[in-house]
Amino acid sequence: MYVHDIWVNWFEGEENGYNVCHFHEWRKNDSIELLDQVPVVYVTKELFNYIENDMSDLPKPLLEAVYKRAYLKKQHKRISLEYAFVATDGHQVMVIDTLGYDIPVRKSRVIPRQERLVLDLITHKRPLDFSYKPRKGQKDYHILSLQPEYMMGLTRKERQLKHLLMLMLDQLKQSKRIDELRYWLTEWRPEMYQEIQQMTFEEGFELLVGEACDGWSLQHEEMCEKMAKGQPFFERLWEMEQQKKNVLKR
Numbered sequence: 001m002y003v004h005d006i007w008v009n010w011f012e013g014e015e016n017g018y019n020v021c022h023f024h025e026w027r028k029n030d031s032i033e034l035l036d037q038v039p040v041v042y043v044t045k046e047l048f049n050y051i052e053n054d055m056s057d058l059p060k061p062l063l064e065a066v067y068k069r070a071y072l073k074k075q076h077k078r079i080s081l082e083y084a085f086v087a088t089d090g091h092q093v094m095v096i097d098t099l100g101y102d103i104p105v106r107k108s109r110v111i112p113r114q115e116r117l118v119l120d121l122i123t124h125k126r127p128l129d130f131s132y133k134p135r136k137g138q139k140d141y142h143i144l145s146l147q148p149e150y151m152m153g154l155t156r157k158e159r160q161l162k163h164l165l166m167l168m169l170d171q172l173k174q175s176k177r178i179d180e181l182r183y184w185l186t187e188w189r190p191e192m193y194q195e196i197q198q199m200t201f202e203e204g205f206e207l208l209v210g211e212a213c214d215g216w217s218l219q220h221e222e223m224c225e226k227m228a229k230g231q232p233f234f235e236r237l238w239e240m241e242q243q244k245k246n247v248l249k250r
Contacts, residue, residue, distance in 0.1 A: 001040040001121050002069075003086060008033050008095050008108035017052035018151045018159065020094065020107045025156040027244055036073040038095065039066045040086045042122045047130060048089035053139065057102045058083075059130035070097075086110075086118055089127065093118045143170050143209060150213045158216045160241050165224040168234055169209055176201060184208065188223060 011020045070084035083098040093115045097106040141147045228234040
């Protein structure tokens with residue numbers, strides 16, 4: 001099964017599906033490519049989740065089945081892609097390009113019309129059962145790779161700013177500076193000033209991260225802006241995110 005003229009918006013090196021933006025969050029300054037032809041692979045729900053939320057090796061039989069069957073259209077030329085395919089579990093659709101490796105390096109959602117096209121294509125068909133080695137135990141989420149529930153319901157801008165906030169909190173953790181931690185914790189919870197002064201670094205950091213992970217609000221945004229100020233790298237990331245706009249392509 002193949003689909004043709006598929007628009008893709010690649011997100012590279014993403015191990016969490018929530019960072020592979022859906023069409024309504026694509027931006028006008030994203031780099032959109034046109035794939036001339038892509039094979040469609042109907043997989044189980046478990047394998048789709050593995051592909052979407054991991055960066056581990058893809059099943060060898062799957063890679064062999066799609067080898068050089070996809071083409072990119074660029075300046076009126078058809079360029080062969082080594083391992084690229086559309087994966088679907090019958091409900092969701094994602095395009096994968098391994099860039100020649102065995103892992104899903106680049107991932108993209110598709111536009112709604114093409115998503116329907118893929119789902120219609122696999123109607124009355126059964127998913128292919130590829131054998132693969134699933135991750136042992138639960139996925140290891142951490143401050144720089146938050147659990148999906150902490151990103152649920154957030155916009156692309158909010159997810160990006162939340163990741164920036166976590167980067168800065170991780171830097172704070174590495175510094176082990178209790179005075180700096182108490183300063184930011186007081187900014188976050190001024191009514192707890194007296195209690196904060198008695199907290200150890202570990203206690204204070206656990207409180208700050210625990211609350212910062214929960215949702216997204218004006219308070220989160222203000223905290224993110226304040227922490228970025230005076231740090232050129234983080235300040236630039238903050239400014240870049242303020243300048244970007246979501247746009248719905250028609």
